[in-house]
Amino acid sequence: MQALKIQNVEKSFGAIKVLKGINIEIEPGQFLILVGPSGCGKSTLLNMIAGLETVSKGDIVIGDRTVTHLDPKDRDIAMVFQSYALYPNMTVSQNISFGLDIAKMPKPEQKVVVDRVAKMLQIEPLLNRKPKALSGGQRQRVAMGRALARDPSIYLFDEPLSNLDAKLRVEMRSEIKELHQREKTTIVYVTHDQIEAMTLADVIAVMKDGEVQQFGTPQEIYDNPENQFIAGFMGSPSMNFVPCELSKSDDGYELLMESAGKVTRLLVNQDIPGLAQYVGRSVVLGVRPEQITQVSEDKPDSMVMPCAVEIVEPTGPDTMVTIRLNGVKTVCRVHPTAICSPGEPMFLQFDVTKAVFFDPETELRIR
Ligand SMILES: Nc1ncnc2c1ncn2[C@@H]1O[C@H](COP(=O)(O)OP(=O)(O)OP(=O)(O)O)[C@@H](O)[C@H]1O
Ligand SMILES: [Mg+2]
Structure with a gap:
């Protein structure tokens, strides 16, 4: 069974078609990267998987359920945004358990989840701090922790590292990779950074102007680009x-x-x-x-x-x-x-x- 299936999905804003028939399918545990230049439609597609944006045409299937018209809360997904706004007046622990509180999970169970996630992300010593007392990388980990507390069938990440400096970005990249190897989670991850795409992905969809130009493993795309755009986009320095x-x-x-x-x-x-x-x-x-x-x-x-x-x-x-x-x-x-x-x-x-x-x-x- 597939973990996620995107079938002939289109999106128009008024008269402008920004996604022109997207077809992607991944298996459980796969790390899918959507990569492409600014404005190509990556976030729009991710938001449609999340249910934050309506689908103009086509279907989105998560596991064995068609979720095209379901509310975000009914899709069994967790999302980390580019601007990972944490609640400033809550501690790290409260930030992580916020969603569990909303879902009315009993407090002792919440504590078990928070401890598990904090251990996974190595933020145990920070649990009682407020966000303003954290570094950028630590805040990013808390935002990740909020998603990981949920144990959904798919994690959706929209450029989660773009606010970090170059060194932290590389460190967090390895941590995300390690997390994926350890937990075997299904992840859809948006980035415009081709190095992030090459290093993290099991499969990559290279997008341009609302279309998937090529879908394959990082090595396939690097060695066997379909066209000059893909060849020039992947690899640094460029081909x-x-x-x-x-x-x-x-x-x-x-x-x-x-x-x-x-x-x-x-x-x-x-x-x-x-x-x-x-x-x-x-x-x-x-x-x-x-x-x-x-x-x-x-x-x-x-x-x-x-x-x-x-x-x-x-x-x-x-x-x-x-x-x-x-x-x-x-x-x-x-x-x-x-x-x-x-x-x-x-x-x-x-x-x-x-x-x-x-x-x-x-x-x-x-x-
Ligand atoms: N609500 C909206 N109304 C009209 N046009 C929109 C809307 N949201 C996005 N668009 C347009 O859709 C296109 C795709 O936008 P999207 O945010 O998906 O791009 P992206 O690939 O995520 O780019 P970036 O790398 O800059 O984040 C863009 O041309 C954008 O201007
Ligand atoms: Mg975007």
């Missing part, structure tokens, strides 16, 4: 998109690549039937920074070419080097000990085995 002319070679195809005034022919060592119709035309080569690495000298290899270095950015574990290929700035991830400086040439090796190709007009993947 490089280099327009190049495709020609036929003896045993496959070649790409004409120019850098620093020198043209090199790179061999395409993959079997992509769709490329046949692009011979003599332009294609967009999608190559990730980690697929371009430095080699010490000009080895007689069809995958090595001299490139002019424009920018060098050390990050610690690796160094990002910007070169220019066919007139386009291209980022390569090289070893921190690589010898490179702006204006100097360096020999780079291209791993085209994982490269992807796109149609320059439609931006769709060539397969």
